[in-house]
Amino acid sequence: MIKAQIGNHVKVHYTGKLENGEIFDSSVDREPLEFELGSDGIIAGFQQGILGMAEGEKKTLRIEAEDAYGPYHQEGVMEIDRSLMPNDVPLEIGLGLQLKNPDGDVFNVMVTDLTDEKVTFDANHPLAGQTLIMDVELLEIRPNIILAS
Structure with missing residues (x-):
């Protein structure tokens, strides 16, 4: 049985919740998330939780803020x-902008x-400072294959 490891391409379904149970994101009603384990762009705690999982396995991950979007920094508010x-x-609360x-x-x-x-602007990620609860199902593992020349 193949277990997920760094360098594997994986396909997962997930539902992300806050500690109060509020769902902030889910792939269940859309295409699964696909990425290479160890790559940038996916939070560290999510990747760490998938390492060692087998295809078809489901689990719930508890990801502390430090391994998710980091702590909330008050100096990010201006x-x-x-x-x-x-x-x-057209300014309104919740509007996302890019500033220079x-x-x-x-x-x-x-x-x-x-x-x-x-x-008032906040440069913190909306999930900064939050512990995330992620229900994960590993759908597919594609190991890297190195061809000798």
């Missing part, structure tokens, strides 16, 4: 004068508060 925002941007800092770096933010004078 408030600016609304007059500095372009007039053509004076050094030219681009980063993602979400509008979290609006007043007539101020706009």
Whole structure:
């Protein structure tokens, strides 16, 4: 029986929940998630939980914030004068935007508060600081095959 290991391509269905049971994402009603174990772009705790699983196996992972989207950083919250925002941007709470800092770096933010004078942005990932509960089903493992030349 093949067990998932670093370098394997895997296909999984998952349902992600917060500790209070609120579902934040699920692949169950769409295509399964496919990725290479050990690759960037998939949270570390999710990948670690899949290592050693066999095809058809199901399990529930508890992923602490440090192994998910990291801790919540209060310094990621900023408030600016609304007059500095372009007039053509329809501001509303929950709107995701990309901002550029004076050094030219681009980063993602979400509008979290609006007043007539101020706009508050949060640069933290929406799941930062959260423990994630992931119900996972490993559907397929494709081992890497190295062909000798």
